[in-house]
Amino acid sequence: MRSSLVEKAYLIIPRGLEDHLEEARVLARVAGYDVVRVWRTRYTWRLGRGLIGEIARSVEADKPSTIIFYGDPRPSTVFQLVKECKVRVVDRVTLILEIFAKHAGSREALLQIEMARIKHEIPLVREWIRRSKLGELPGFLGPGGYAIDSYYRHLTSRLSRIREELEELRRTRRLRLESRRRHGMIHVAIVGYASAGKTSLFNAITGENRAVGEEPFTTLQPKHTAVNVNGVKVVFIDTVGFIRDVPPEIVEAFHAVLEEIKHADAIIFVVDISEEERVLKEKVEAGFKVLARIEALGAPVFIAANKIDLVDEGKLKSRLKILEEVVSRVIDSPKIIPISAVKRIGLEELLATITSTLNRSKPHHEPPPEAGLAVEIRGSS
Ligand SMILES: Nc1nc2c(ncn2[C@@H]2O[C@H](COP(=O)(O)OP(=O)(O)OP(=O)(O)O)[C@@H](O)[C@H]2O)c(=O)[nH]1
Ligand SMILES: [Mg+2]
Numbered sequence: 001m002r003s004s005l006v007e008k009a010y011l012i013i014p015r016g017l018e019d020h021l022e023e024a025r026v027l028a029r030v031a032g033y034d035v036v037r038v039w040r041t042r043y044t045w046r047l048g049r050g051l052i053g054e055i056a057r058s059v060e061a062d063k064p065s066t067i068i069f070y071g072d073p074r075p076s077t078v079f080q081l082v083k084e085c086k087v088r089v090v091d092r093v094t095l096i097l098e099i100f101a102k103h104a105g106s107r108e109a110l111l112q113i114e115m116a117r118i119k120h121e122i123p124l125v126r127e128w129i130r131r132s133k134l135g136e137l138p139g140f141l142g143p144g145g146y147a148i149d150s151y152y153r154h155l156t157s158r159l160s161r162i163r164e165e166l167e168e169l170r171r172t173r174r175l176r177l178e179s180r181r182r183h184g185m186i187h188v189a190i191v192g193y194a195s196a197g198k199t200s201l202f203n204a205i206t207g208e209n210r211a212v213g214e215e216p217f218t219t220l221q222p223k224h225t226a227v228n229v230n231g232v233k234v235v236f237i238d239t240v241g242f243i244r245d246v247p248p249e250i251v252e253a254f255h256a257v258l259e260e261i262k263h264a265d266a267i268i269f270v271v272d273i274s275e276e277e278r279v280l281k282e283k284v285e286a287g288f289k290v291l292a293r294i295e296a297l298g299a300p301v302f303i304a305a306n307k308i309d310l311v312d313e314g315k316l317k318s319r320l321k322i323l324e325e326v327v328s329r330v331i332d333s334p335k336i337i338p339i340s341a342v343k344r345i346g347l348e349e350l351l352a353t354i355t356s357t358l359n360r361s362k363p364h365h366e367p368p369p370e371a372g373l374a375v376e377i378r379g380s381s
Helices: 015-030 049-062 075-085 092-103 107-133 145-182 198-206 248-253 255-262 277-293 313-328 347-361
Strands: 007-014 033-041 066-069 088-091 186-192 223-229 232-238 266-272 301-306 335-338 376-380
Touching (some): 007 015, 015 092, 066 075, 092 107, 092 248, 186 277, 198 266
Parallel strands (some): 007 066, 301 335
Antiparallel strands (some): 223 376
């Protein structure tokens, strides 16, 4: 276990991911690292021998505890790096899992993270077993060939126990969901990129007081709160933010969150309209890909164009237009509602749009009252 103190780290960033450098720095900081030096490499999966040597020499002087390779290095690359530099090496997936592990609150989340970690570690352990058979295992790594073999067996048996326990937890969750459904509640999942303002919106609608913040992954636990919206009992779900190019292992690790999205009756996709056009477009496109992949596009999607208080009217117009273009490529007649979660602008319109759409498709719900769309806000967990 690493201590919770800040640790010195090197950051290796592939040239192709240069524009992810800021994101990498933020994630490293959130995970508890102080990046003292950034190295650039040509590939996302390997390093040249010369560069490894150069890094190893600097490690002696700077003494970082960790090297973060912000890519998907091959097991053999990680092995080489550990062997030459004699410090631990963390890749992008592990870095994100470390952040998740720091914040995980529920048994289910912890199990999911552990499972993702083991799955991610297995190819590396296999590489070590291979090297140990070649007599190449560096002594400082501790266990010899036999110990590594038994560690591997431990990992695989742990994996099957975790699977069983998760299946049990999932069953319970499904039952709870079905029971809420039977009680006529509809489920609305609030999704979107890290820091788009999902929790701010969730708080504004439900009256909850969940933590919000500029750093990504402020929210790591989904939360349900039922609110009475125009006579309809709606359960809002605050979720973990998407990140760009989410590694598949992490998507799986967050199966629980994704399942909540998949079974929702409607989805609010929060986008940060104050971001520049290129980023906005890229994130919306990628976000829809994630939604499609987890088979969540069966439910209506409402786009909450958040943070309108940060942009002037001209910019707002042009960005809404871009949003409309991008979204209408994926869904018919998209519903884009400009809002400010913090200033509480546009919330009633957003909710009215959602309830009227759902009412149209679900005639068994009571229609909303004609006049006064005022939302009756009553938080209950
Ligand atoms: N100006 C302005 N800032 C906002 C608005 N909504 C959210 N923010 C700010 O944006 C930052 C991120 O907000 P969160 O609600 O934590 O975002 P999130 O999407 O839940 O983020 P993660 O949980 O990390 O994925 C915070 O600093 C909020 O205060 C808004 O309407 N206007
Ligand atoms: Mg949040």
